[in-house]
Amino acid sequence: MMIKLLLMLPVAISLILFLLRSKKLNQAMLVIYSVLYLLSVFYIWLVPQEQSNDLFGLYFRVDALNVLFLLVLGVVFAGMALYNLGFMKGLDVSRGSHTYYSIGVILFVLCMTGTLLSTHLGLSWVFIEATTLASAYLVYFNKTKHSLEAAWKYVFICSIGISLAFVGIILLSIGTGHINSLFFDGLYSQANKIVPIWLKLSFAFMLVGFGTKMGLAPVHAWLPDAHSEAPSPISALLSAALLNSAFLIILKLYKLMELTHLDDYARTLLFTMGILSLFITAVFIFGVKNYKRMLAYSSIENMGIITIGIAIGGVGVFAAMLHLVGHSFIKSSFFLTSGNILNRFQTKKIGEVSGILKIDRVTGWLWIICFVGIAGLPPSPLFISEFLMVKAMFIKQYFFLAAIFLLLLTVIIYGMGKLVLKMSFGDVSPQHTTLTQTGRTLSWHMYVPQLILLAISVMIGLYMPDVVNKLIQGAATVISTM
Amino acid sequence: MIGSLILLFALTTLYMSATSRIKAYIKIVSLQGVILFLILFFRADNIFSLNFIFLAVETLLVKAVVIPLFLSNVLGKSAVLRESDPRIPNFYSLVISSLVLFSGFIISNLHSDIFEQITPLYFGISISTIFISLFIITSKKNILTHVVGYIMMENGIFLLSLSVAKEMPMVVNMGVLLDLFIAVFILGLFISKINSAFEETNIHSLTSLKDYGDDD
Numbered sequence: 078m079m080i081k082l083l084l085m086l087p088v089a090i091s092l093i094l095f096l097l098r099s100k101k102l103n104q105a106m107l108v109i110y111s112v113l114y115l116l117s118v119f120y121i122w123l124v125p126q127e128q129s130n131d132l133f134g135l136y137f138r139v140d141a142l143n144v145l146f147l148l149v150l151g152v153v154f155a156g157m158a159l160y161n162l163g164f165m166k167g168l169d170v171s172r173g174s175h176t177y178y179s180i181g182v183i184l185f186v187l188c189m190t191g192t193l194l195s196t197h198l199g200l201s202w203v204f205i206e207a208t209t210l211a212s213a214y215l216v217y218f219n220k221t222k223h224s225l226e227a228a229w230k231y232v233f234i235c236s237i238g239i240s241l242a243f244v245g246i247i248l249l250s251i252g253t254g255h256i257n258s259l260f261f262d263g264l265y266s267q268a269n270k271i272v273p274i275w276l277k278l279s280f281a282f283m284l285v286g287f288g289t290k291m292g293l294a295p296v297h298a299w300l301p302d303a304h305s306e307a308p309s310p311i312s313a314l315l316s317a318a319l320l321n322s323a324f325l326i327i328l329k330l331y332k333l334m335e336l337t338h339l340d341d342y343a344r345t346l347l348f349t350m351g352i353l354s355l356f357i358t359a360v361f362i363f364g365v366k367n368y369k370r371m372l373a374y375s376s377i378e379n380m381g382i383i384t385i386g387i388a389i390g391g392v393g394v395f396a397a398m399l400h401l402v403g404h405s406f407i408k409s410s411f412f413l414t415s416g417n418i419l420n421r422f423q424t425k426k427i428g429e430v431s432g433i434l435k436i437d438r439v440t441g442w443l444w445i446i447c448f449v450g451i452a453g454l455p456p457s458p459l460f461i462s463e464f465l466m467v468k469a470m471f472i473k474q475y476f477f478l479a480a481i482f483l484l485l486l487t488v489i490i491y492g493m494g495k496l497v498l499k500m501s502f503g504d505v506s507p508q509h510t511t512l513t514q515t516g517r518t519l520s521w522h523m524y525v526p527q528l529i530l531l532a533i534s535v536m537i538g539l540y541m542p543d544v545v546n547k548l549i550q551g552a553a554t555v556i557s558t559m
Numbered sequence: 560m561i562g563s564l565i566l567l568f569a570l571t572t573l574y575m576s577a578t579s580r581i582k583a584y585i586k587i588v589s590l591q592g593v594i595l596f597l598i599l600f601f602r603a604d605n606i607f608s609l610n611f612i613f614l615a616v617e618t619l620l621v622k623a624v625v626i627p628l629f630l631s632n633v634l635g636k637s638a639v640l641r642e643s644d645p646r647i648p649n650f651y652s653l654v655i656s657s658l659v660l661f662s663g664f665i666i667s668n669l670h671s672d673i674f675e676q677i678t679p680l681y682f683g684i685s686i687s688t689i690f691i692s693l694f695i696i697t698s699k700k701n702i703l704t705h706v707v708g709y710i711m712m713e714n715g716i717f718l719l720s721l722s723v724a725k726e727m728p729m730v731v732n733m734g735v736l737l738d739l740f741i742a743v744f745i746l747g748l749f750i751s752k753i754n755s756a757f758e759e760t761n762i763h764s765l766t767s768l769k770d771y772g773d774d775d
Contacts, residue, residue: 136730199727203734210741217749222756226765229749233705236742237696240712243735244689247720250727251676259731274673302768364770 111158118151141551156526163522227306242286248279268336290323304373309416317409347388354381362492396465403458407450410527432505592623663687681722688715
């Protein structure tokens, strides 16, 4: 029932918005829908759902794994919608663009929800491709040359990647032989009958395909461009929700690999892409001149860390899930804060921004706290997850891997920290001194969502409530069946 | 009959890598749509089933008519008619594509029991088509050519899905078609925008977003 609501309501809302085209209604609907979304996700989580066996219930289902992803999406979406109230006030956009933007966000969230809930590999594919198409306009929203370039790369690279994933799906259906099912449950129960060589081939194709969407190196090329050119609330959604949705499909496939005892092969591929993602970030973080690109590279890094966590197995899986939750909350507030800075300084260049604290104290501290969170210093949940991952590496005696992992993390933290501190402290550059005098403040909508998201993260990092622990533990046990 | 149609399909991919007129590219993907329909027609047991009718509409209407017409329309608005100065000269891309196609043939003639589920000729040609399209996308510079390469890749994937005896569920088929259609539509719109914003549709104009190097 709730699932149907989640998938039907947005279509109806989009239609209403399209017909009425009112800015106030757009704003209100986005917030109302996000709150409804959050409530229904909580309802789905806390009240056990009975399985319906109609066509709808067959293709869309909630389990212990995707409920975690749904919750993360719900919280991030609510934060983004609240922030959007203040963000849109500062922009001068036409009624049409405003409407398309709101419809785009709602459909984008719908497609991600579809990806998360889908029980069928083919249907997941359809939805993940639809996320690209729904968010194309959102990336292009600023309508500058740069955003056009970013949107083109985003749609084109992701479509090619997703096509390769479809090749993987066909190869898998060759390998399944007489089992005529691409439902994940069907695949799991018949796992031992799948021909290994086809499964291996198909996993490689699908990892590249869905990995493109997840932003794993070496197929991450679209990510820094799209994240930096999209409006900040959209960047937050892209980084904190879209990448997770693609990751969920990879996770489900990884489980299939475990069940067919091909997990060594899958692990090797995941390790390679994970370490490569860390490496690419470590190299490029020193060359970035745009602070939103810096955050985008950090997303690539964190996706790499999560992938490595899954590949280690054991307690690493739990750590990866915790990392995913923490990263989503902290990174979305990081991107939202970058919107405040952009609003104040009207530039994305790191070189032209300094002394944020003197111009806007709250934004400055948010910027620093988000960095502390992403860097994995306590009390960030990322500290616990990274610590657990290193511990898992020691248990499995991957000492060399642990050394590289820690080295790359340190390099990345140093690279980011240098830039973040330079931007926050120091003197206000001459061209921005007028900003200190005007004393113009941003609306409270542009501070509160970040504060809430960070507060949740700190709570998870310091003292994890039992329900949250159970939730993450539940998701982790679904994956590590062995 | 089906065998010769598949060979014809393979030949179109070679022509694609050898020519440089964008209009010819569009004609080729249209022709590929027709060939795919004929392959479907000759192998179908029951041409009145819902699935067949759907696939016929997909190939004959969407792939052979609607998408090419739309691309011609986009092409008409841009001044570029020819793929100029490709990264790899046409002659060499023909050689490379032929080698890929040749290895596709070799794969399809391997007699192995892992192939028991599929028709080898379909498999070899479609896999090589997918790789040739990727090669065309990377070696040519006009973004309209890139879109044509993407559609050719989708055609290759369609052929690959025909090599499997099983059918995808209808809902998935429909979703795939819808996604492909919207993707091409959005890309086409972006090409028009790029054309007016940059006054050319070459990927050279799309290099301002980067990390190392000078700011523009």
